[in-house]
Amino acid sequence: MTTNTRTGGADLLTVLELLAEEAPPSRFEELLQSARRAGQAPDDIARLERAVSLARGVHALQGRRRQREDGLADLVDTARDLTFPYELDALLRVVTRRVKRLLNFDMTCVALMDADGTLYARTSEGATTALANEFRIAPGRGLGHRALTTGAPVWTADYPGGEGIEACEETDVVRAEGLRALMAVPLLNGNSPVGVLYGATRAVRHFSPDEIGLVCSLAMLAAVAIERAERLEQARGEVDELELDGLRTRTSLVRLQQLNEAHSRTMSLLLAGADLTTVAKAAGDALDGTLQLRDPAGRLLAGGGEIPDLDEEAVARTALDAHTRRTAVAASGNIWVAPVIAGAEDLGFLILRPATALVGEDERLLHLTAQAFAIQLLLQHSTALAEGPVRDELFDDLLATSSRSAHRLRHLAKRAHRIGLDLDAPHVLVVGRPEGGEHGRALVWASSYAHRMSGLKTAHDGCILLLLPGDDASAAARAVADELSPLLGHPVSVGAAGPGRGPAEIRRMHQEAVRCLDVLTALNGAGSVASVRDLGFLGLLLSDDHDVDSFIESAIGPVLGHDQDRQTDLIATLEAFFAAGSSPTNAAEALHVHPNTVSRRLERISELLGPEWAQPDRTLEVQLALRVLRARNVLQQQPNTEAGQADAGPAARSTG
Structure with missing residues (x-):
């Protein structure tokens, strides 16, 4: 009896030694089997079984403690890793990889919440099909939305056999991947749902409270990191946008400075008395294109070059639209049309074909250039009106002076020279009779036209008389009719004579031009244009010098x-x-x-x-x-x- 007691006490001591050595559970089972083979008393065997059971409990408790300590250490490592400034996708890959390793899952996945409450897969780890990275779950369906609704983890040891689980996209992924156990943990940042963290195994598994707690801790850390990563991405996007805005602003400021300098050069040219062609070339260079100034009828007044393949009909329609809107308008063929207006007065329009597309600042310069041309045309009109009485009086005196009055003719030539008119150069004389419209409007136009052409203008018997430099009377007559008729909205009958040199020829040319106009009237040619040469043998009869040659x-x-x-x-x-x-x-x-x-x-x-x-x-x-x-x-x-x-x-x- 004493020997058995000693043996029983030795076995209990051996249990304590094995427990102290952290021996595996199989060693305890071996000790128990050895005592039974030795034929120890039932009370000793019972005490030994009790000791082994307690040792196993202690051993299991130590294992759980070590597992908890390892989990906490991994949780700390994960928290440290999540503090790095990951991009969102990289961060989600870190989260799914860590959860899969720590909980020994076969597959993990993170689904984020869309604005309408839909869960959509963002990243996964351990998936074998593409479906795991593509599914979307409508609000209110699946374990994921149930976890978000309750704010707590939801799990099942055997998903296909779980009760209360309705079929949805989540079910399709589980079946495609061959999953059994599934856990869904909500990702919450405070009370704001971010998404759901899924963990799953391909075998039936009952999750322990420690495992569920560890996943919840990881989910809390992940939710905060995800929110921070999203804000970081948003901040980076805002910074990039700010940098882009800054670049745009600097570019705009540079362009505005260039346009301001270009506008200043244009105004300086105008104030220096440069002709319209020079100004058009300078403005075209500033706008990196070819610029033309047209009158209200569409005729070229000045230009910096030719514009090939120009659709005149489309330009005319766009010009009407531009005057209606009172701003530059784009036409087909990379053409821009800008109105040249002063108040309600239509002075013409600009045509621009730029080498590159116009931006807002370029359109502004085109508008300012149109205003500059409007100012110059108004100045020309004002100058013509101011000089009009003096020039009209000179023209009237030339028409009234006989060729036999040599002294008077010399005096008139000096007067013409003082106003910049060389009467010894070839001139033609044009007589125009409007067949309708406002006569005063025709006179204002004649003043501007004579000033523009460096000629003289007056009015006699309802007709407009123009003395213009040149040697082609027919061309001068057609030019007058083509410009004046659209302005008045009525036809204009025009007779012309010339060329002639010197003040003595002006009266003769006037008489011949009036005769041409009378012949047109007699031949029912109202609204027509003719010179002495155009009338053939009638012109020979009408001409004072009978130019037979x-x-x-x-x-x-x-x-x-x-x-x-x-x-x-x-x-x-x-x-x-x-x-x-x-x-x-x-x-x-x-x-x-x-x-x-x-x-x-x-x-x-x-x-x-x-x-x-x-x-x-x-x-x-x-x-x-x-x-x-x-x-x-x-x-x-x-x-x-x-x-x-x-x-x-x-x-x-x-x-x-």
Whole structure:
């Protein structure tokens, strides 16, 4: 009995020694089996079993304590890691990886909450399908929303067999991944839900309170870190936006400074008296494009260059829109149109084709340039109005002075020189009669036009008279009609004469221009344009100097030049053709040539004079020119013959 007691006490001591050595549980089982084989008393065996049971409890308690200590250490490490300034995605990867390792999960996932309450997967760890990174769970469904609603973790040891779990997107992920146990822990920052942390295993598992507590602690740390990461990303985005705004502001300030300098240069050019073309080139360079100034009718007043492939109809429509809005408007083809206006007065518009797209500051410079041109045009109008009485009086005196008053003409030439007008240069005189509209509006336009063209203007008998530099009366008349008619909204009849040099020619040109205007009226040509040269033989009759050479040149000049250059006789063919009643066959008989020869000569004449020479009105002029040419040749030869007879007369008489 004593020996058994000692043996029982030794076994109990051995249990304490194993417990002190932290021996594995199998050693306790071996000790218990050894005592049973030794045949110890039942009371000793019972005491030994009790001691082994207590030792196992102590051992388990120590294991849980070590696990808790390891968990706390890992929790501290995780908290330290979460203090680093991760980007949001990198932070979520750290969280899912740590939770998976600490709790020995097969898969972990973080789902964040959208603005409408939907949970969407942001990152996962241990997933085997793409579905884990794509699911979205509508509000009120699945364990995740249940955890958010209760504010506490929700778990199940066997998800497919769990009660009260309705099918949703969460269920699809569980089935696709082959998961069994699932835990959903809410990510809360204070009372604000951030998302849900999921942990799952592919085997049935009952989660211990320590495991659930550890996951909740990790979830709290993760929620704070996620909120901080989101704020950090937002702050970085705001900083980037501020830096971009700063760059834009600096760029705008530099551009505004450049535009201010460009506008100052434009105004300096205008104040220095530069012409509109120079200003247009400078403004176009500042806007990095080609700039043109057009009048209200769309005609070019000044330009910094040509604008190829310009759709004039589209420009006209855009100009109307620009004047309506009173601002620059973009047209097709990278074209901008800006109105040039002063109050309610339409002075024209600018056309700009920039090399690059315009920004707000460039549009502002275009608007300021249009205003600068408006000021310059107003100054020109004001100057024209201020000088108008003096210039009108000079023009009236020139028209009233006879060519026989040499002293008076010299005095008028000096007056013209004082106002910058050189009357010895070629000038044309244009007489325009508006067939409707306001006469006062026409006079104001005439003052501006005369100033712009460096000419003179006056008014007689309801007509506007313009003395303009140039040597093409027809072109001057058409230019006046093209600009004045749209302004008045009515046709304008225009007669012109010239060119002429010197003050003595002005009265004669005026008379011829008035005669042209009267002829247009007599021929029911109201609203038409003509010069003495345009009227053909009528112009020859109307002209005071009866410029026969000009008439012949306009009617058959190309044929005369061809005969002279190539030693042909097309003039004789024309005379024979008309003498034969416009019959090529009869003309061939008169010329003693083959009819085909006459036909070829007539084809050549058509090439020189144009196919319309055979029309009745042109035929009359050609025949008249031929007759005048023949008569002039006869008259030029007659004096030579008479002179020869006069020289021979005395000699003959003396001989006789």
